[in-house]
Structures are given as C-alpha cells and as structure tokens.
Amino acid sequence: xxxxxxxxxxxxKNKKGVTLTELMVTISIIxxxxxxxxxxxxxxxxxxxxxxxxxxIKQAQTALDIYNISVxxxxxxxxxxTATALCYEGLxxxxxxxxxxxxxxxxxxxxxxxxxxxSDGNSxxxxxxxxDTEDQSPRKFYGSF
Numbered sequence: 640x641x642x643x644x645x646x647x648x649x650x651x652k653n654k655k656g657v658t659l660t661e662l663m664v665t666i667s668i669i670x671x672x673x674x675x676x677x678x679x680x681x682x683x684x685x686x687x688x689x690x691x692x693x694x695x696i697k698q699a700q701t702a703l704d705i706y707n708i709s710v711x712x713x714x715x716x717x718x719x720x721t722a723t724a725l726c727y728e729g730l731x732x733x734x735x736x737x738x739x740x741x742x743x744x745x746x747x748x749x750x751x752x753x754x755x756x757x758s759d760g761n762s763x764x765x766x767x768x769x770x771d772t773e774d775q776s777p778r779k780f781y782g783s784f
Contacts, residue, residue, distance in 0.1 A: 685770040688746040692767050695743035696754065699730075699765055702739035709738075713763035722755035722766050730756055 707713050714733040716726035731742045745752045745767070755766045 689769045691746045692752075692754075692769065695745075696765050696767060698739065699734075699742060699754070702734050702742075703730075703763060703765075706734060706738050707763075712760040713758040715758050715760045716756060722757035722764060724753040724755050726758075727754045727756040727765065 703713060714730060716723075716729055727742075734742055743754075745754060752768055752770070757764055757766075
C-alpha cells in the first residue's frame, strides 16, 4: 500500500501542466472549427440579406402598382431603358408616405448593392443585385409586377 502511495505522489510531482504540443493541438482544433463555422455564418448572413432585398422589392412593387392604379401610370424616370439608383431615390417623392411609409433601402447600404428603377410611364421595373456569387446578373421585377 505504501508503495502505491509513493508512486502516486511521484506522478503528481512530475505532472505539473500541459505540454506545448498538447496546447498547440488544442488551439489548432479550435481554430479549424472556428474557420469552418465563420464561413457558414457569412453565407447565412448573405442569404438573409438577399431574402431581405427580395422582400423589400416586393413591397416597393406593391406600392408602385397602387400608385399606377391611382394615377394611371408609373412615375417616369431613366433613359434608354436603363435603371438607375438615382431614379430609385426619386421614387420617394412619389411613393412616400401615401403609398408606402418609407421606401426600403438595401440592407448593406453600400454602393455595390443598390436598388435601381426605370419607367417610361407605361411599364416599370426595379432591379437589384444579389450577393450570390454564382448568379451576379441583376434581377429585374417589372411593373404590373
């Protein structure tokens, strides 16, 4: 019995902490798990912003359709069937607050992702770009949407 106790005491004295190798392995496992998780988190945020953009545009198109029914045409803006962000900002003068309390802005509010509008009075569309890297072509939503 004494022999076992002395062996346990000697083991306890020799083992004072973790080795550098154990610490490095633990840190590398944590870093790997974090990098995998952060990539998925960024993808989820991007998809959520794209869904928000689609929802914003559908709300704006509803307000434009109500405006078209009331006035008989869409607010005119743009040249050569080119949608611009400036035209979208100009919609606020026609739509707010009677047809929609506030025209939505892009979730990121950066120049890269903006809503664009074009109308010749008879037809109209709003377009936006998604953060989806596979499909970078602008998505258009037409009047009488």
